Amino acid sequence: MQNSSHSHAYKNILAEIESFILQPDIYEGNFNSLALRLFLYQLKHNSGYSKICTAVNKREANCWQEIPSLTTDVFKLDPTPTCLKAEETSLTFMTSGTTGEARGCHHFRDTKLYDLSILSAWEQLDLPQPSRLFILTPPPQQAPHSSLSHMMETLRQAHCPDACYLIDNGKLDPAPLLEALAADQPVSLLGTALAFLNLFEVLPTPIQLPAGSWAMETGGYKGSGRTLSKEELYTEFETMLGISSDLIWNEYSMTELSSQFYTRGIGQPHQAPHWMKIKVLDPETDQAVAPGEMGYLVIHDLANIDSVSALRTQDLAIYHDPHSFTLVGRDPSALPRGCSRSIDEALNQ
Numbered sequence: 228m229q230n231s232s233h234s235h236a237y238k239n240i241l242a243e244i245e246s247f248i249l250q251p252d253i254y255e256g257n258f259n260s261l262a263l264r265l266f267l268y269q270l271k272h273n274s275g276y277s278k279i280c281t282a283v284n285k286r287e288a289n290c291w292q293e294i295p296s297l298t299t300d301v302f303k304l305d306p307t308p309t310c311l312k313a314e315e316t317s318l319t320f321m322t323s324g325t326t327g328e329a330r331g332c333h334h335f336r337d338t339k340l341y342d343l344s345i346l347s348a349w350e351q352l353d354l355p356q357p358s359r360l361f362i363l364t365p366p367p368q369q370a371p372h373s374s375l376s377h378m379m380e381t382l383r384q385a386h387c388p389d390a391c392y393l394i395d396n397g398k399l400d401p402a403p404l405l406e407a408l409a410a411d412q413p414v415s416l417l418g419t420a421l422a423f424l425n426l427f428e429v430l431p432t433p434i435q436l437p438a439g440s441w442a443m444e445t446g447g448y449k450g451s452g453r454t455l456s457k458e459e460l461y462t463e464f465e466t467m468l469g470i471s472s473d474l475i476w477n478e479y480s481m482t483e484l485s486s487q488f489y490t491r492g493i494g495q496p497h498q499a500p501h502w503m504k505i506k507v508l509d510p511e512t513d514q515a516v517a518p519g520e521m522g523y524l525v526i527h528d529l530a531n532i533d534s535v536s537a538l539r540t541q542d543l544a545i546y547h548d549p550h551s552f553t554l555v556g557r558d559p560s561a562l563p564r565g566c567s568r569s570i571d572e573a574l575n576q
Contacts, residue, residue, distance in 0.1 A: 233272055237310075237336075237532075240268045244340065244502070244529050248347050251501045258504060258529070262291035265529060265536050268310075275301070275308030276535050292506055292515065296525050296537035299483045302331035309334045310533050320374040322482045333374070333483050335533050342381045344486045344530040348500040349382070352489050354476060355415070355441055357382055360390035361404050363418025363426060369396065374482045375445065379417055387415070399425050405434070413439030416468075420444045420460055424453065427467040435469035442468070443476040446554075458493060479554060483538055485530035488552075496551040502529040507546035508539070521545050521555060 247261055266288055270277050276297065280286045285295040301308055302322070309316075311334050318338060322331035335341060362379045370376040383390040391403045399422065407414060414436055418426075423444055442464060446457075455463075461472040473492040480487040488497035499505060506515045507522040516522045524544040527537050543555040 236268055236272070240265060241340065241532060244532060245343065247529065248340075248343055248500075248502050251351065258501070259291050261529060262294060262504075262527060262536065263288060265532065266294045268532075269535060272310040273308055273535065275304070275306060279308070291504060291527055294527065294537045296527075296539040297535050298539045299331060299481065299541065302333055302483050302534075303329040307332045307334060308535055311336055319372060320377070320482045321372040331482060333534060338377065338381075340530050340532060341377075341485045344500075344502070345378055345381050346385055348487055348489070351500045352498055354443070354489060357386045357390065357415040357417070359407060359410075359412060359414045360387040361407070361414060361416050362390055362392045363394060363399070363416065363422035364392070365394050365397075366392045374480075375419070378487075382417070393418075393426070394422065399429055401426060401429055405430075408434065408437065411437050413437050413441075415440070416442040418442075418444060420446050420455075421453065423460075424455075424463070427463055430467060433467045433469075440468075440470060441474040441476070442470055443478055445478045445480075461493060481540070483531075483534070484526065484528050485532075486528045496545075496547050496553045499550045501550070503527065504549040505544075505546070505552055506549070507544055507552065516546050518547055519545065523558070524552060524554075 243261055243264070247257065270280060270286065277286075279297060279301070280295050283295065285293075288294045297308065315336055316334045318335045320333045320335070360383060362383065364370070364376045364379050365373070367373070367376045367380045379392075393399055393401065393404060404414070404416075416423075423442070444460070457477075461475055464470045464475055465472070475492065477490050477497075478487050479489070479497050486500060486503050488499050488503070490497045504527045506525045506527075507520070508514065508525055509516050509520070509522045521543055524540045524542045525537065526540065529536060531538075541558045543558060545553040545555060547553065
């Protein structure tokens with residue numbers, strides 16, 4: 228009876244979230260009520276989350292801002308906070324980690340909602356449709372626990388089935404990209420910041436991508452031994468590929484989330500789709516800061532149905548409004564992490 232009740236509750240909350248994502252004009256004003264219903268669902272069916280909320284005496288919330296958030300470190304615990312039993316889990320994404328370092332695990336019943344979130348955000352935030360696509364991550368069959376590889380494959384299948392992965396078995400081969408330039412048609416490049424740096428290093432000479440070409444990079448350098456500002460990175464894009472900064476998008480997300488933020492060029496804030504909201508907490512008072520102030524970024528992601536909808540990151544950000552922030556960078560005291568680092572490590576073994 229308990230499993231049947233859980234299944235019924237899951238189907239109901241899933242249907243509500245799917246409708247919310249697909250119909251922003253109708254459901255935009257309902258974020259708060261849906262977030263509270265998801266909180267109650269996770270409080271009941273996620274025993275790890277429930278125990279933590281009990282321990283800190285936060286089992287009630289009157290608005291989405293009051294929903295207790297967990298740090299991303301809890302995904303490294305055993306057991307990982309999840310609403311799923313082992314037999315209900317079909318896929319697990321894992322954070323990167325060096326030898327001896329615990330890796331975070333994010334379990335999924337399936338990726339239906341996850342994929343819907345990826346494709347809907349891409350459309351809502353008006354990113355360009357990939358065409359003649361080249362991907363600078365391993366294909367998902369070589370990285371089955373990589374959320375980023377899964378995201379790239381989702382975009383490939385939806386927009387550009389003949390896309391080419393430039394990383395194969397840990398080696399980056401620019402030859403397919405160089406061969407495609409002969410057609411003088413726009414190309415799309417998607418990858419991590421560090422993978423792009425590796426691409427720049429293996430190109431025999433700087434190239435000029437055809438007019439209309441664009442790129443998306445996912446940032447992140449911590450733990451790699453490399454440090455570039457965004458301005459320096461985008462200068463490299465212009466020097467090595469002939470792509471100006473206004474033709475480069477940055478994606479911000481993490482393994483523990485099911486949705487992404489995006490920004491374009493230099494100096495623009497990251498934007499969230501309507502099923503995500505953010506707040507920024509003062510490091511000393513733990514209270515929400517005012518617009519223009521900096522603190523720790525807290526993310527509420529309604530697509531995180533199988534785990535925890537509210538996550539406190541170790542990233543510092545400047546708050547603008549509930550849907551946008553300017554990323555300052557990772558707390559210097561935090562452990563290195565990120566998809567970008569794991570791919571860099573694979574390429575430099």
